[in-house]
Amino acid sequence: MSKLSREEEQKILATPPKGTFALMLVFAALFLVGWLLLYFGRYMVLGPIN
Amino acid sequence: MMQVAPLEKRWLWIIAVMVAVMLGSILFTAFAYHAHPPGNVETVDSTRLHLTEEFREDNLGVQTRPDGSVLVTMVARRYGFTPQHIEIPAGKPVTFRIATPDVLHGLHIPGTNIDTMVIPGYVSVVNAVINYEEILKHGELNTNGSVTVPVFCNEFCGLNHHFMWNVVTVLPDV
Numbered sequence: 229m230s231k232l233s234r235e236e237e238q239k240i241l242a243t244p245p246k247g248t249f250a251l252m253l254v255f256a257a258l259f260l261v262g263w264l265l266l267y268f269g270r271y272m273v274l275g276p277i278n
Numbered sequence: 279m280m281q282v283a284p285l286e287k288r289w290l291w292i293i294a295v296m297v298a299v300m301l302g303s304i305l306f307t308a309f310a311y312h313a314h315p316p317g318n319v320e321t322v323d324s325t326r327l328h329l330t331e332e333f334r335e336d337n338l339g340v341q342t343r344p345d346g347s348v349l350v351t352m353v354a355r356r357y358g359f360t361p362q363h364i365e366i367p368a369g370k371p372v373t374f375r376i377a378t379p380d381v382l383h384g385l386h387i388p389g390t391n392i393d394t395m396v397i398p399g400y401v402s403v404v405n406a407v408i409n410y411e412e413i414l415k416h417g418e419l420n421t422n423g424s425v426t427v428p429v430f431c432n433e434f435c436g437l438n439h440h441f442m443w444n445v446v447t448v449l450p451d452v
Contacts, residue, residue, distance in 0.1 A: 244284040275407045276313035277391045
């Protein structure tokens with residue numbers, strides 16, 4: 229494993245983590261798709277009530 | 279001034295989009311399909327329920343209104359529903375009006391979103407449109423194309439709660 233220089237280390241620490249952001253996007257997309265499937269695919273398909 | 283990390287800012291935006299999509303869906307279906315929790319508050323004297331015009335035994339059951347919509351008047355009591363068997367059409371507006379003379383009951387029709395508590399002293403009103411294809415997945419298909427589904431009390435109402443059931447036959451859309 230190559231040793232990072234002081235500048236490279238500082239650059240990485242100063243920028244927001246891309247992997248975490250990607251993970252957040254995946255979680256949000258899965259959550260939203262799941263919610264929409266339940267709402268429109270399981271709840272609304274049974275017929276609206278009021 | 280409060281410091282918010284860039285990643286947290288992004289997460290806040292993601293949450294805002296999620297909430298907007300979910301709220302937008304709920305508002306869209308509320309306005310376009312009138313899909314919202316039943317909000318009727320109507321009181322009735324439970325001790326004199328059988329003496330009221332609407333919930334007298336002779337007047338219970340299914341009535342078809344001139345516009346084709348259906349009104350179902352039922353009484354839930356320990357341990358059964360009156361009437362014991364009802365026939366309602368799919369694809370048409372159905373209004374359930376249910377009351378109880380004794381304790382808390384529930385009404386749940388599988389394959390529909392009809393699921394309400396029947397509280398002593400109140401008339402529970404649920405307006406619904408039954409989807410034939412969905413009820414077909416939960417019931418028994420009869421030779422004439424109608425589907426029979428069992429109806430359950432889903433609020434514990436006493437020792438024989440598990441014997442409290444009813445039958446609904448859903449007629450196909452014509």
